[in-house]
Amino acid sequence: MPDKNIFEVLAKYNLASDENYLTEAFVFVIHYLLHNNHAVGCELLDNICVNNNEFVFVDDEDISVSTQEMTEEGIPDIKISTPNKLIYIEVKHDSPLGYRQISRYKKALESSVADIKHVILLTR
Numbered sequence: 001m002p003d004k005n006i007f008e009v010l011a012k013y014n015l016a017s018d019e020n021y022l023t024e025a026f027v028f029v030i031h032y033l034l035h036n037n038h039a040v041g042c043e044l045l046d047n048i049c050v051n052n053n054e055f056v057f058v059d060d061e062d063i064s065v066s067t068q069e070m071t072e073e074g075i076p077d078i079k080i081s082t083p084n085k086l087i088y089i090e091v092k093h094d095s096p097l098g099y100r101q102i103s104r105y106k107k108a109l110e111s112s113v114a115d116i117k118h119v120i121l122l123t124r
Contacts, residue, residue: 019093023067023077026091030065045080048120049087055116057082073108074101076119086114092123 033041042057050056057063064081076088088105090097102119109117 023091071108073104076105085116086112087118089120
């Protein structure tokens with residue numbers, strides 16, 4: 001069992017799409033950490049969202065995490081937002097990207113006033 005993570009272990013109980021199940025389980029963990037140990041939640045988000053120390057999530061920052069929010073260019077799996085950051089995360093588990101999916105999400109970010117805008121692809 002040590003070579004498996006919580007999502008792989010729980011996936012056998014999933015009756016719906018693996019992707020949606022994994023996304024919701026992951027967001028549950030993020031919410032839990034942000035509400036119970038905000039610093040650790042910020043560290044997790046830094047590990048997922050930050051490349052080359054370009055920015056960080058800070059402990060006193062108001063962070064919102066949601067799933068399946070509609071944009072004019074599609075529905076990213078996860079939306080992470082703060083007053084100055086907007087990040088879309090697409091989760092793929094044994095399925096291909098949709099037509100120009102990542103570039104469409106980048107286009108959706110263009111209208112945001114956030115200083116930091118990213119699209120992230122999470123895969124197995």
